[in-house]
Amino acid sequence: MNGADCDIAILGGGLAGGLIALALARLRPDVRVLLIEQDHRCGGEHVWSFFASDIAAEDTWLVEPLIAARWPGYDVRFPGHSRSLATPYRSILSENLNAELRRALPAEALLTGTRVADAGQAHVTLAEGRTLRAGGVIDARGAAGLPHMAGGWQRFLGRMLRLDRPHGLTRPIVMDALPPQGDDYRFVYCLPFSDTELFVEDTYYTDAPKIDVGALSVALDGYVAARRWTVAEVLRSDRGVLPVIGSGDFRAFWPGPDSGPARAGVRAALFHPLTSYSLPDAVRFALAICRLPNLSGAALAAASYDHARAHWRRGSFYRMLTRMLFGAGEPRYRFRMLERFYRLPEPLIERFYAGRSTRADALRLLAGRPPVPVAGALAALVGGGRPLASLESAG
Numbered sequence: 001m002n003g004a005d006c007d008i009a010i011l012g013g014g015l016a017g018g019l020i021a022l023a024l025a026r027l028r029p030d031v032r033v034l035l036i037e038q039d040h041r042c043g044g045e046h047v048w049s050f051f052a053s054d055i056a057a058e059d060t061w062l063v064e065p066l067i068a069a070r071w072p073g074y075d076v077r078f079p080g081h082s083r084s085l086a087t088p089y090r091s092i093l094s095e096n097l098n099a100e101l102r103r104a105l106p107a108e109a110l111l112t113g114t115r116v117a118d119a120g121q122a123h124v125t126l127a128e129g130r131t132l133r134a135g136g137v138i139d140a141r142g143a144a145g146l147p148h149m150a151g152g153w154q155r156f157l158g159r160m161l162r163l164d165r166p167h168g169l170t171r172p173i174v175m176d177a178l179p180p181q182g183d184d185y186r187f188v189y190c191l192p193f194s195d196t197e198l199f200v201e202d203t204y205y206t207d208a209p210k211i212d213v214g215a216l217s218v219a220l221d222g223y224v225a226a227r228r229w230t231v232a233e234v235l236r237s238d239r240g241v242l243p244v245i246g247s248g249d250f251r252a253f254w255p256g257p258d259s260g261p262a263r264a265g266v267r268a269a270l271f272h273p274l275t276s277y278s279l280p281d282a283v284r285f286a287l288a289i290c291r292l293p294n295l296s297g298a299a300l301a302a303a304s305y306d307h308a309r310a311h312w313r314r315g316s317f318y319r320m321l322t323r324m325l326f327g328a329g330e331p332r333y334r335f336r337m338l339e340r341f342y343r344l345p346e347p348l349i350e351r352f353y354a355g356r357s358t359r360a361d362a363l364r365l366l367a368g369r370p371p372v373p374v375a376g377a378l379a380a381l382v383g384g385g386r387p388l389a390s391l392e393s394a395g
């Protein structure tokens, strides 16, 4: 690109921006990338997990170097039943993303410790005042909330623990809904990284995004103590609030490809509406970018808009399930939907998490006696149930 500082400027070196940069470095080494991240390292401090079935076999090379732990299956636990599933499970640590970006990109392609103030399709203005010119721009700066959307929230508090004795788990517990439920759907998630290292995350599907770290911390400590695990050291901790989408106006959220630069990741609503997980979509989108014949700012914006709009359309079934989860009756019934879901065949569960449910899956998911009260479920579907929370801001 004549006279430009780079061919593509990627704003935000988190999961989505980092994967796009890695994919371009491998598949389009001719493209001069500039990844601009406000922190001094990329990726923050996160554990990102996924099911092996979330990612097409031919695409796994992109995440393979980032994987810190892998397991041949996982468990779930509910009051009515528990189950061991055979779908392999994987976790990525954000430090691996940071290290891989530094290995794969030339030093001048990484601009860390630099905050973006503003951007268009072919320029980026840094907070320090400098303006860079780019052939194209992809905005992957994440999002604290989603304007023009409604639903609920997932609140997390996770800790990587070093225990003074082996914990005894050999595979992840992806949902342990046995602990006391309270007002929200609560489950605990455990990833055994080694015999004595365990990531434990307490998760709540809730109407309000506000995190009470003290209360979450007490609940998480209670879970650990109840299992007689004694903590020698807290190695890292992770917390966050994620939007769970039940309804929205996509055109108002993103008026069109001319309204600004291309978007990626959560900023483009490229995540599963009900689980809020974005890794499978981030992989697909990064590889889709590499296949584009034209990487100009306008072409990138148009392609990202079309990609996100198609994703939004495909998500309508999951948004309906969110409306049932949050809109039907009492929050204490929420766990029953997940309990029932985990009685279904494993391939259907895999397609659900990958965001690739079929019509037959949808019918199967909705067949039988509703796990939430019938009147409430029907009211939620036609918009007359409990009002959904605005996702405008996580506060």
Ligand SMILES: Cc1cc2nc3c(=O)[nH]c(=O)nc-3n(C[C@H](O)[C@H](O)[C@H](O)COP(=O)(O)OP(=O)(O)OC[C@H]3O[C@@H](n4cnc5c(N)ncnc54)[C@H](O)[C@@H]3O)c2cc1C
Binding pocket: 011, 012, 013, 014, 015, 016, 017, 036, 037, 038, 039, 042, 043, 044, 046, 047, 048, 049, 050, 114, 115, 116, 117, 140, 141, 142, 143, 156, 158, 238, 239, 240, 241, 242, 264, 265, 266, 267, 276, 277, 278, 279, 280
């Ligand atoms: C606690 C928690 C656990 C999660 N676990 C999973 C999981 O296991 N699996 C999964 O698939 N999803 C998970 N998610 C959901 C989702 O995948 C993550 O939130 C993911 O990080 C979103 O990717 P992203 O690239 O859109 O945003 P981010 O990863 O948040 O990246 C945005 C980046 O932009 C940078 N940035 C922001 N503003 C600026 C600026 N002005 N200038 C420069 N840089 C800027 C940020 O510092 C950040 O690095 C989890 C989320 C949370 C909060």
